[in-house]
Amino acid sequence: MAVYTHVSDEALDQLLEEYSIGELLSCKGIAEGVENSNFLLHTSEGFFILTLYEKRVNEDDLPFFIGLMQHLADKGYVSPRPIENKTGHALTEVAGRPAAIIEFLDGRSVARPTPDHCALLGESLAHMHQTASDFHIMRPNGLGMGAWRPLFEAALRDDARGMIRESEKQEIESALNLLEGNWPSNLPQGVIHADLFPDNIFFLKNRVSGVIDYYFACNDYLAYDIAVCLNAWCFENDGSFNITKARKLLSAYGKVRLIEKSELDALPLLCQGAAVRFYLTRLYDWINQVEGALVKPKSPEEYLKKIRFHRDVKTVQDYGL
């Protein structure tokens, strides 16, 4: 839940002057997103989301994020559309922060996705990959494979209280060695969402009505995005892997964009890599948690179990294909 920055009445009035979205009737902070401050605006023309980008988002990346959302929305994908102001810009400044007003999308995210939700996700992810294929800005993946070892070393360095067990260190060390030694070098690339967890997809009447939160989007292997989703959508709360959900996700994706043999072969390694990525960022936030912070960091433990699962996977058949 996130409203980090207070926006004064004057700043709001000034903001609305910049846009042609009618008169402001109401503005409420909403408990959505972890990185940014979000407000629901009601104007005489409808409802909108005002996002203020806080310090965890690099300002230089905003043209990529906003441009990607515009590109996707222009081509009919279910991304919320950033609204352009009177001078044709979708990026502005409010209360000293970069900010954007974005279309309000209906729909609800699901806390416990069913196999059918996983199929809808797979289909929508493939559509996103296709729709973004001609997006012209590039953004390297700042949390891609090359970033994992430095992140692990930073976590070890900051672990003053000894929260990382010795056996865990060795496990991650050998996972990193394996990943670095075997990471594929020639898979289909493109724009990936890179953070497509269940809370970033809205469903309405058995279809996907919105895909939000593009603030980790970047260029990387498309199959790596599938691997992120297999991790985020196909494990049960007790840690078990739901092969039915994985099969639904993969086959629905494959009906829209054919998954190549090289991608299928690499999938177990990509899944292990994606699990390492979320394990490491959670570990880092866990170790560096601030007393009394608004957002309690998630335990990395869940992703340690996922690393182990994928380590034991031999072929893509273990994912239901």
Place this chain on the structure above:
Amino acid sequence: MAVYTHVSDEALDQLLEEYSIGELLSCKGIAEGVENSNFLLHTSEGFFILTLYEKRVNEDDLPFFIGLMQHLADKGYVSPRPIENKTGHALTEVAGRPAAIIEFLDGRSVARPTPDHCALLGESLAHMHQTASDFHIMRPNGLGMGAWRPLFEAALRDDARGMIRESEKQEIESALNLLEGNWPSNLPQGVIHADLFPDNIFFLKNRVSGVIDYYFACNDYLAYDIAVCLNAWCFENDGSFNITKARKLLSAYGKVRLIEKSELDALPLLCQGAAVRFYLTRLYDWINQVEGALVKPKSPEEYLKKIRFHRDVKTVQDYGL
């Protein structure tokens, strides 16, 4: 900012079944209110607020609060209307908590009220007092004058870290003696809001569009409600009293409901009492603050200064009348 209780998809679907407000399209937690969890619902019929009453609200008081809002809305006052479900009840249960779906009202609260806002407030407060005069449920003021000494003693008892200065103790002690010895016994009574701070009033196009948050409302002296507002609306950030704002508030109120001479005479004491009430609840929360809590308690210091100001007021002329 407050979303204390998670509401599952199933619970939401079940809730909407109880009501005739269309199909649920979206539900977002909103950062509004300190005591309760609030969600913005979008349905095929419009926007609504879902409030889950958390443990600081006594369940037995809910028929008073909900009934009062219904009564005010029925009679055309700008209170949000609690929506009745198919069985004619406005109070229900969600995720094990008492809950209500309430009308969404447009408008914005102002962080820095102008004298004109104070006039609009005064007029609206008087209308509320008149409109609620035939409301049939009674609720004694649990934070009225009789509650102040026990609250002070509880704060002293809990003050393990010695946060209350000796001189401050003596000041409060003598204020309590003065208030208890001189509290008026025969002023016009009725239903009061008792917490009408600027964040509880919405303005739109130079009028009051909403008065919300009736969860301290009770039966007490009507002029005590005016005293709460003089404290909450007429002091500047630097602690100075803005007599122009006070004059505007009082004269606008008086044009709707005549303020009797006995009420005017008692006003300095009522104002001092209201300042003591907010000083004490803030002091109590300050002393008993929970490490890492979502809501940081407000310092009582601001209200100590207000107690001193009213202590030196001789007559109601000092409030601009």
